[in-house]
Amino acid sequence: MPCLMPRGLGMCWSRPLMNTVKCNMFSSWRSSSDMCGGRWIVNAEDVKFHARDAFTPLSCKLTAEFRCIIWVLRCLRDLHVGACEIWSESVAAVSAIHDSSKWPRFQVYLNQIHHLLTEVHGFCFVVSQPQVNSVARDIAQSITRDGRFRSYLSIGGPAWLQSWIREERQGSFGD
Template structure:
């Protein structure tokens, strides 16, 4: 809420009373705790569990896939985030990276990553998006429409995957925490330093 309010103040000139912000934070925290607890119980749901050892696959025709990478440092409370969007032909359309400071937990980092990626897809006018990230509990929470209605967009899907299917996005995120690449960006096409990996994943996807 603080991050979103800061952005709205910076870019739109909107101001919020401190008391209103605190109230909203407390309400979101309560709902989030309830949703996560419920998601842990529903361990049998198909879209909660990551695909066991399955490599990256192209999205179905007419959709794009946005893989979200999160790399969090407990020592510095810094998180590196990255996303990469590919189409049904396996071609990279867009990729992005940014960092956040003062992130106190991996759960908070993952939630921040999903919100940031969703807002990015919205700003780029991408509607039929399949999101993938490494957190089955968060995915299970988002996919509960009654408990978490804010994320229920008709043409968006969210799924959990293991690292083998999310490697490119994770490496973009890790470049912040491990290689200290702090400059944020959004770029078209494939990142040059990941082209061999992306080509390999595309080839494997064709063979599946």
């Protein structure tokens, strides 16, 4: 069973546990076109990796969320990321990962997620509040809002991304 950290931990920005990195992720889905995409950022003190991807059209927001989680887990596995807290705003997705028996409609996705979790160790899911996930959310929404379908994976991050994350940590970014 995957680790699920208590909801309260995602209320404000906090450092990841020692020897752990934090991965903020967000899945954006647009109902009018079924277009979706995702964004994730791995950071400890500074951005270690960040990526954006557009996905084939999917029929609902939760399916898009699962597709994004699968993508994130595959990327983190392939990058040999060790212990990691994955922060997502999707209460439903994190709940389904924690107790998949209550979500039979999504078993295909949940089985893939659970299989990937056996290939990585020390991964926990945290339900985050929007104000502590704003960077990942804003960039993911640019995929469906602005049609930015070009995918990328980057090591480190440009200065504008580093400062954006520092502002998010200080609580001065967002709403």
